[in-house]
Structure formats: C-alpha cells, structure tokens
Amino acid sequence: MFPEILRRLVATIPVMGVVAIAVFALLHVTPGDPAVIIAGDYATSEDIAKIRAKLGLDQPFLTQVGIWLGRIVRGDLGTSIYSGLPVATLIGQRAEATIALTLFAMVISVSVAVPLGVLAAWKKGSLVDRAVMVFAVSGFSMPTFWLGFVLVYIFAVSFHWLPVQGFSPIERGFWPFLRHLILPAVTLSLVYMALIARMTRASMLGVLNEDYIRTAFAKGLAPRWVLVRHALKNASLPIVTIIGIGFALLIGGAVVTESVFALPGLGRLTVDAIIRRDYPVIQGVILVVSGVYVLINLVVDLLYVVLDPRIKY
Amino acid sequence: MVGVVVLAIIALGGAFAPVWWTGDPLEMRPIERLTSPVAGHWFGTDNFGRDVYTRTIYGTRVSLIVGATVSILGLLIGTTLGLVIGFYRRLDAVMMRVMDGLMAIPAILLALALMALMKTSVRNVIIALVIPEIPRVIRVVRASVLSLREHTMVEGARALGARTPRILMFYILPALAAPLIVQATYICASAILFEAYLSFLGAGTPPHIPSWGNIMAEGKTYVQLAFWIILFPGLFLALTVLAINLVGDGLRETLDVR
Numbered sequence: 001m002f003p004e005i006l007r008r009l010v011a012t013i014p015v016m017g018v019v020a021i022a023v024f025a026l027l028h029v030t031p032g033d034p035a036v037i038i039a040g041d042y043a044t045s046e047d048i049a050k051i052r053a054k055l056g057l058d059q060p061f062l063t064q065v066g067i068w069l070g071r072i073v074r075g076d077l078g079t080s081i082y083s084g085l086p087v088a089t090l091i092g093q094r095a096e097a098t099i100a101l102t103l104f105a106m107v108i109s110v111s112v113a114v115p116l117g118v119l120a121a122w123k124k125g126s127l128v129d130r131a132v133m134v135f136a137v138s139g140f141s142m143p144t145f146w147l148g149f150v151l152v153y154i155f156a157v158s159f160h161w162l163p164v165q166g167f168s169p170i171e172r173g174f175w176p177f178l179r180h181l182i183l184p185a186v187t188l189s190l191v192y193m194a195l196i197a198r199m200t201r202a203s204m205l206g207v208l209n210e211d212y213i214r215t216a217f218a219k220g221l222a223p224r225w226v227l228v229r230h231a232l233k234n235a236s237l238p239i240v241t242i243i244g245i246g247f248a249l250l251i252g253g254a255v256v257t258e259s260v261f262a263l264p265g266l267g268r269l270t271v272d273a274i275i276r277r278d279y280p281v282i283q284g285v286i287l288v289v290s291g292v293y294v295l296i297n298l299v300v301d302l303l304y305v306v307l308d309p310r311i312k313y
Numbered sequence: 314m315v316g317v318v319v320l321a322i323i324a325l326g327g328a329f330a331p332v333w334w335t336g337d338p339l340e341m342r343p344i345e346r347l348t349s350p351v352a353g354h355w356f357g358t359d360n361f362g363r364d365v366y367t368r369t370i371y372g373t374r375v376s377l378i379v380g381a382t383v384s385i386l387g388l389l390i391g392t393t394l395g396l397v398i399g400f401y402r403r404l405d406a407v408m409m410r411v412m413d414g415l416m417a418i419p420a421i422l423l424a425l426a427l428m429a430l431m432k433t434s435v436r437n438v439i440i441a442l443v444i445p446e447i448p449r450v451i452r453v454v455r456a457s458v459l460s461l462r463e464h465t466m467v468e469g470a471r472a473l474g475a476r477t478p479r480i481l482m483f484y485i486l487p488a489l490a491a492p493l494i495v496q497a498t499y500i501c502a503s504a505i506l507f508e509a510y511l512s513f514l515g516a517g518t519p520p521h522i523p524s525w526g527n528i529m530a531e532g533k534t535y536v537q538l539a540f541w542i543i544l545f546p547g548l549f550l551a552l553t554v555l556a557i558n559l560v561g562d563g564l565r566e567t568l569d570v571r
Contacts, residue, residue, distance in 0.1 A: 014410050014414070015410065015413050015414045015417055016414070016417075017414070018410065018411050018413070018414020018415065018417075019414045019415075019417050019418060021414075022414060022415055022418065023418070023426075026426055026427065026430065027430070037430055137555065137558055137559065137562070138551070138555060140502075140554075140558055141502070141506075141551050141552075141554040141555035141558050142551045142554075143506055143509050143510070143513075143547060143550050143551065143554075144510075145509075145510070145513050145529070146529065146543065146547030146550065146551065149529075149533070149536055149540075149543045149547070150544070150547070152536060153536060153540050157536065157537050157540075164536075164537070248419040248420070249419075251419045251421075251422070252419045252420060252421035252422065252510075255421060255422070255425070255510075255514070256421075256510050256513065256514065259513070259514060260533070270422065270425060271425075271514050271515070271516075273429075274425055274426075274428070274429040274514070274515075274516050275515060275516075277429060277430075279429070279430075282425075282426050282429055283426075285422070286418055286422050286423070286426060289418075289419060289422060290417045290418045290419070293417050293419065294417050
C-alpha cells in the first residue's frame with residue numbers, strides 16, 4: 001500500500017507541471033503585451049518597464065519558464081503587484097473562509113444527496129424518484145449566485161433569521177461562525193448535491209439488480225440493512241469518484257458564492273485581483289486550487305482500496 | 314419535448330426582442346428608478362430607471378449566442394484534435410498528460426484568468442469559455458477513437474488502401490456523432506451559466522450590452538430594495554439552462570448514449 005501511495009504521489013508531479021506551465025503560459029498566449037495590460041490605461045512607460053522587470057518579462061521565454069518552475073518548487077508564489085505582499089501570505093490569510101465554506105457545503109451535499117439517491121433508486125419510478133430527478137436537473141440549471149440572492153431575500157431580508165452577508169472567524173465563537181456560513185454553504189451545495197444524487201441513483205440502480213441483493217431481501221433482512229450494507233457499499237465507487245471530480249464545481253461555485261455573501265475567501269481574492277490585474281495573485285490561486293484538486297482526486301483513488309478489497313495496488 | 318418548446322420560445326423572444334412590447338434597453342429614466350413591477354414596467358426598473366423587462370428580453374441574445382458559439386467551436390476544435398491525438402499512439406501518451414493537467418484547473422478560474430488579460434467583450438467571453446471546454450471534448454473523442462481504432466471496419470478500410478484522414482472522416486467521425494451532439498448540449502448549458510458568472514463577477518459581457526449576468530451584477534447592491542432586478546433575469550437564465558439540459562437528457566435517451 002505505502003509504495004503505491006508514493007508512486008501515485010510521484011505521478012501527480014507531471015500533472016502539476018502541466019498546470020504550472022499552463023498558468024505561466026496564460027500571460028503569454030493572450031494577445032497584447034502583458035506588462036501593458038497589467039499596468040492599466042493610465043500607466044507611464046516607466047511603470048510598464050517596472051512591471052516588466054518585476055515579472056521577469058524582459059528575460060528570454062525559456063529562462064522565464066525555468067525561473068517560474070524553480071520558484072514554485074521552492075514554494076515561492078511571487079509577490080502581489082497591488083499590495084506588495086507575498087502571494088503565499090495572501091492566500092494563507094484568505095484560506096480559512098474558503099476551506100470552511102467548501103467543507104461545510106461538501107458535508108451538507110453528501111449527507112443529503114446520498115440518502116436521496118438511494119431512496120430514488122429503491123423506489124424507482126415512484127413520485128419520490130421523480131421528485132429527486134426533477135430536483136437534480138434543476139440543481140444543475142440554477143445559477144449559484146442567483147440562488148444565493150433568493151435565499152438571502154427569504155431568510156435574511158424577509159425573516160431576519162440569518163445574517164445577509166459577512167464572515168465571522170471561528171475564533172470569535174462557533175455559533176456566529178456557523179450562522180454566517182449556513183446560507184452560503186447551502187447555496188454552494190445545491191449543484192454538488194444534484195450531481196451526487198444523480199450519480200448515487202444511477203449507481204444504485206445498477207447494483208440493485210444483482211442476485212445477492214435479491215438473496216439478501218429473500219433472507220428477510222431489513223430493507224435499510226440491505227440498502228446500506230449490501231447495495232450502497234458496492235455502489236460507492238462511482239459516487240466517491242464523482243465527489244472528487246465534482247470538487248472542481250465546488251471551487252468554481254465558491255468564487256461566485258463568496259462574491260454574493262462578501263466572504264473574505266480565495267474567490268474574493270481572485271475577483272479583486274482580476275479587477276486590479278494583479279496577475280501573480282491570480283496565478284498563485286489557480287496553482288494552489290488545482291493542486292488541492294489533484295490531491296483530492298488522489299485520495300479518492302486510494303479510497304478505492306478501502307471500499308473495494310478486490311482492488312489491490 | 315418540453316425542453317425544445319421552451320427553448321424555441323426563448324430563442325424567438327431573443328431574436329425578435331424589439332417586437333415583444335419592449336422599449337430601449339439602455340434608456341435611463343432617473344425619475345422612475347427602482348420602481349417595483351407595475352403595468353408600464355412588468356419586471357420593474359433598475360437603479361438608472363431602465364426597464365428590467367426590456368433588458369431581460371434583450372439579454373437573451375447574449376446568452377444564446379454565447380451558448381451556441383461556445384458549443385460549436387468547442388466541438389469543432391476538440392473533435393479535430395481528439396481525432397488526431399487518438400489515432401497516433403505516440404502523440405496520445407504525451408497529450409493526455411497535458412489534458413489531465415489542463416483539466417485540473419477549475420474551468421471557471423481558467424476562464425476568469427483569461428478574461429483578466431483581455432478586454433471585456435462578447436467575443437472574448439466566448440474565447441475564455443471555449444478554451445476550458447476543449448480538453449473535455451478531446452477526452453470524449455479520444456476515448457471513442459481508441460475503441461473504434463481496433464474495429465474490423467477500420468481494418469477492412471485499411472486493407473482496401475484507405476489513408477488515415479479518410480478513415481477518420483468516413484469511419485470514425487460518423488460513429489462519434491451521437492455522443493458529441495449530447496456533449497454539445499451540456500457544453501451549451503454550462504457556457505450560458507458561465508457567461509452569467511463571468512458577467513456577474515465583472516469580467517464578462519461589458520455593461521453597455523445587457524446580459525442576464527450583468528443585469529444581476531448591477532442589481533446586487535439593491536437586493537434589499539429592488540429584488541426584482543435579480544429575480545427575473547435569474548428566472549429566465551434558470552429556465553433556459555433547464556430547457557437545454559432537458560433537451561440533452563432527451564437526446565441522450567433517444568440516441569442511446571451510454
């Protein structure tokens with residue numbers, strides 16, 4: 001098991017290498033001189049030269065790639081053009097809100113979507129099944145931020161049950177922290193929930209036709225026991241896979257959700273950086289987020305072994 | 314079926330926007346600013362006194378144009394590259410690692426980063442949305458090519474002396490049509506959503522062209538005062554994407570894709 005983990009970890013290096021080069025190349029493939037674009041409309045030629053030197057744009061292309069990769073390996077993500085602070089520090093400051101939001105959304109989605117999917121598959125063709133499917137399709141179709149505003153309007157503006165926006169760090173007490181996160185997390189979880197519910201249903205449908213399920217029911221086992229221990233366990237691989245892949249959706253949604261609820265997270269950092277054309281920050285965020293995505297999917301791969309003893313590495 | 318009908322109505326709405334009792338989407342009437350929905354302004358007015366109904370109907374255009382163009386371009390470029398990559402083994406191994414890397418970047422972040430380096434315009438939004446889709450199309454095409462490559466009909470064609478381009482065009486491509494059409498509907502749906510996200514974040518369609526995303530972006534400061542600015546464009550957006558997704562699901566069942 002351990003050598004396999006190591007081998008997998010090594011296999012992520014080329015993937016991350018491609019990400020790093022792609023993020024770097026972004027600056028160069030887009031039309032126009034990046035230094036001029038970053039400097040903005042009112043820049044003097046001196047400002048532009050300063051930015052060019054700061055980003056190393058005056059060096060030959062391959063040298064730039066080399067310097068960039070070398071810096072990343074050392075964990076140096078560069079410094080923000082706008083604030084002058086190291087990008088890694090900025091990301092560190094903003095990570096708490098985003099991690100809290102995505103984790104919370106993930107917990108909500110999985111704990112609602114998996115039971116819904118199991119129920120829909122078990123009662124296939126029933127009203128419950130159709131309701132779950134309608135919910136899943138609409139979940140995909142609703143713009144995240146719009147749903148956020150609708151929830152804010154209902155629960156914060158009309159009923160005053162929850163705060164309209166803002167964030168309260170966990171150090172200032174758990175309840176305020178949770179209260180501020182409920183609406184954003186529910187907003188963010190909807191798409192993810194739809195995705196997982198759909199996959200759970202599809203995967204369960206495949207398993208429920210198996211002979212051993214019929215046997216289990218015939219033995220007189222309680223339906224709940226059969227569904228969870230016999231069916232769900234065997235249907236879990238695709239579900240876990242989609243949870244990993246869908247994490248990209250969650251991150252994308254977080255950018256938009258943070259903007260709706262004024263949460264000081266990585267999404268806000270990115271959007272602010274885009275308005276200020278603070279390119280090192282944008283590159284840093286993309287790199288870190290993609291890295292987390294790759295790692296999550298690595299964990300999913302390794303989970304296969306736990307879930308299905310037939311898979312051996 | 315329901316999806317097709319809804320989509321047709323929305324498309325007609327956008328194409329003939331001036332006919333449907335709309336006014337000028339850019340006309341400002343400061344006296345009537347933030348009016349709640351009434352007879353003259355069915356969806357109310359925004360903070361500049363512009364008619365939200367008119368702007369929403371006109372906004373249909375941007376969404377449908379972006380959705381259609383992104384899916385067509387993504388499909389064309391992705392299919393071409395996918396066919397070539399899938400057929401040449403040496404290229405395949407390297408390119409798939411590159412695709413894995415590109416797909417590890419969440420699509421919305423990649424699109425945002427691209428927009429940060431370009432001026433806001435509908436054309437650039439389309440470019441920024443097509444690029445993240447291409448590796449995804451390539452993957453679908455490549456997977457099918459890999460299995461079809463070993464098919465006896467390809468072997469037969471080779472024996473008859475057909476060259477690779479001919480095989481790709483006349484033997485592989487037709488077999489790919491069904492999964493690609495289904496894929497196109499999903500790309501279209503997500504492109505429409507992403508256009509709204511980009512515009513909402515201020516990195517999409519420029520303000521002088523009304524789009525559902527930027528109407529809502531301008532309304533976000535007034536959620537508590539004038540909820541209608543956000544409510545109606547969002548409803549249209551959700552309905553459109555839902556219709557496209559339903560069409561996609563329907564096609565998937567009829568064409569029997571996986």
